[in-house]
Amino acid sequence: MSAHVKILVVEDNRTFAQFVVxxxxxxxxxxxxxxxxxTAISTAETVEYDLMIVDRMVPVSGGLRVCKTIRQRGSxxxxxxxxxxAEASDRVEGLDAGADDCLGRPFxxxxxxxxVRAVGRRGRRWESAVEVFQLGHLHIDVRDxxxxxxxxxxxxxxxxxxxxVCLARSPGVAIPHGALxxxxxxxxxxxxxxxxxxxxxxxxxxxxxxxxxxxxxxxxGYRLSLxxx
Numbered sequence: 001m002s003a004h005v006k007i008l009v010v011e012d013n014r015t016f017a018q019f020v021v022x023x024x025x026x027x028x029x030x031x032x033x034x035x036x037x038x039t040a041i042s043t044a045e046t047v048e049y050d051l052m053i054v055d056r057m058v059p060v061s062g063g064l065r066v067c068k069t070i071r072q073r074g075s076x077x078x079x080x081x082x083x084x085x086a087e088a089s090d091r092v093e094g095l096d097a098g099a100d101d102c103l104g105r106p107f108x109x110x111x112x113x114x115x116v117r118a119v120g121r122r123g124r125r126w127e128s129a130v131e132v133f134q135l136g137h138l139h140i141d142v143r144d145x146x147x148x149x150x151x152x153x154x155x156x157x158x159x160x161x162x163x164x165v166c167l168a169r170s171p172g173v174a175i176p177h178g179a180l181x182x183x184x185x186x187x188x189x190x191x192x193x194x195x196x197x198x199x200x201x202x203x204x205x206x207x208x209x210x211x212x213x214x215x216x217x218x219x220x221g222y223r224l225s226l227x228x229x
Contacts, residue, residue, distance in 0.1 A: 010040040037061030048158040056083040071098035167224040174217040
């Protein structure tokens with residue numbers, strides 16, 4: 001993983017959380033910390049992270065519930081679950097709930113950091129080596145997760161930005177609904193297609209006068225018009 005990886009740590013033990021956050025920051029990562037599962041779920045809906053580290057026993061919504069909810073909502077963010085239980089069945093439960101890896105506590109710091117690197121490599125959300133797109137007046141910075149049009153920063157949600165990046169990777173080409181759904185980690189079912197329509201509508205609204213750059217290709221999906229960027 002690069003030094004710019006953004007990590008959300010979900011841990012209610014403040015002393016242990018400080019230890020983990022400090023170790024991750026010393027590795028060059030950008031780290032945020034919340035103390036309960038409910039806050040973790042709502043935060044992950046509004047902020048784009050590269051990795052989540054979730055303690056199984058966090059209050060309000062436990063670690064298993066956090067994983068299940070995030071996966072049910074279509075996110076494929078890599079998740080490393082920490083557990084104090086030694087039984088293999090507990091690790092299996094964590095993996096079945098949607099975690100990519102489980103690590104027992106206490107652990108060796110070197111192993112923890114190696115697990116963080118491995119889980120992050122397996123699930124990086126941004127797949128292309130291209131980190132900046134400049135298409136006419138449209139500027140997208142993939143690494144730092146923001147977009148601008150004609151010098152104006154766009155207030156996009158993580159999913160809206162994901163859709164815009166997907167369109168920007170192939171400007172002028174019609175991107176099918178299924179490909180857009182795959183980008184959001186969802187199955188191609190009608191309700192999800194409707195959700196794509198809602199996200200596109202919101203994206204167009206935030207683009208303002210530039211909304212027409214996103215064209216509807218009837219029966220196919222959407223494309224980013226090169227003539228209007």
